[in-house]
Amino acid sequence: NAGVTQTPKFQVLKTGQSMTLQCAQDMNHNSMYWYRQDPGMGLRLIYYSASEGTTDKGEVPDGYNVSRLKKQNFLLGLESAAPSQTSVYFCASTLTGESGYTFGSGTRLTVV
Amino acid sequence: GQNIDQPTEMTATEGAIVQINCTYQTSGFNGLFWYQQHAGEAPTFLSYNVLDGLEEKGRFSSFLSRSKGYSYLLLKELQMKDSASYLCAVMDSNYQLIWGAGTKLIIKP
Numbered sequence: 001n002a003g004v005t006q007t008p009k010f011q012v013l014k015t016g017q018s019m020t021l022q023c024a025q026d027m028n029h030n031s032m033y034w035y036r037q038d039p040g041m042g043l044r045l046i047y048y049s050a051s052e053g054t055t056d057k058g059e060v061p062d063g064y065n066v067s068r069l070k071k072q073n074f075l076l077g078l079e080s081a082a083p084s085q086t087s088v089y090f091c092a093s094t095l096t097g098e099s100g101y102t103f104g105s106g107t108r109l110t111v112v
Numbered sequence: 113g114q115n116i117d118q119p120t121e122m123t124a125t126e127g128a129i130v131q132i133n134c135t136y137q138t139s140g141f142n143g144l145f146w147y148q149q150h151a152g153e154a155p156t157f158l159s160y161n162v163l164d165g166l167e168e169k170g171r172f173s174s175f176l177s178r179s180k181g182y183s184y185l186l187l188k189e190l191q192m193k194d195s196a197s198y199l200c201a202v203m204d205s206n207y208q209l210i211w212g213a214g215t216k217l218i219i220k221p
Binding site: 040041042043044045048058090097098100101102103104105106 | 142157207
């Protein structure tokens with residue numbers, strides 16, 4: 001099925017561990033985004049990429065890194081996980097902003 | 113600062129009509145989006161308004177007043193499957209989406 005695919009769906013990390021969240025889209029979208037969603041708060045932008053090879057910080061980038069080596073893939077890295085990074089992470093993509101964002105199914109991350 | 117306000121929770125009855133309001137203050141405006149998010153799932157696109165007025169799409173309609181910084185989502189003939197959170201988001205002058213915290217809609221039989 002066409003869309004945005006995120007892996008893994010669930011992950012438990014110990015404080016200090018590192019991991020990479022994967023995101024792939026097959027819609028040839030130019031822009032890709034990483035959000036986190038916490039209870040009672042709106043989606044908050046971590047990083048975004050307007051095109052292959054470019055990335056920019058969003059509202060809450062600290063503790064994360066990203067890479068966009070291929071147009072279809074956008075990776076989110078946690079270098080040293082902290083309990084404050086416990087959240088649901090969504091990847092999204094869009095062709096043009098006005099066309100709306102397509103979201104992946106999310107990754108539920110718990111840091112203990 | 114940038115701010116999107118919407119009610120935290122609303123309750124409505126199956127078959128009825130409900131209006132979910134959204135007010136915003138952002139640096140620039142390039143459109144307003146409504147998304148639906150069922151519990152444990154990803155947000156899905158409902159509507160996009162960039163000009164003032166009402167946009168109708170089946171049972172769902174969305175209204176925008178740019179001068180008032182105000183939008184609403186109108187859901188008619190409510191069904192149990194409409195129980196979800198409804199997210200309002202504004203695209204600012206940098207073409208970035210600013211998201212509200214969402215309105216949880218509970219539908220009762």
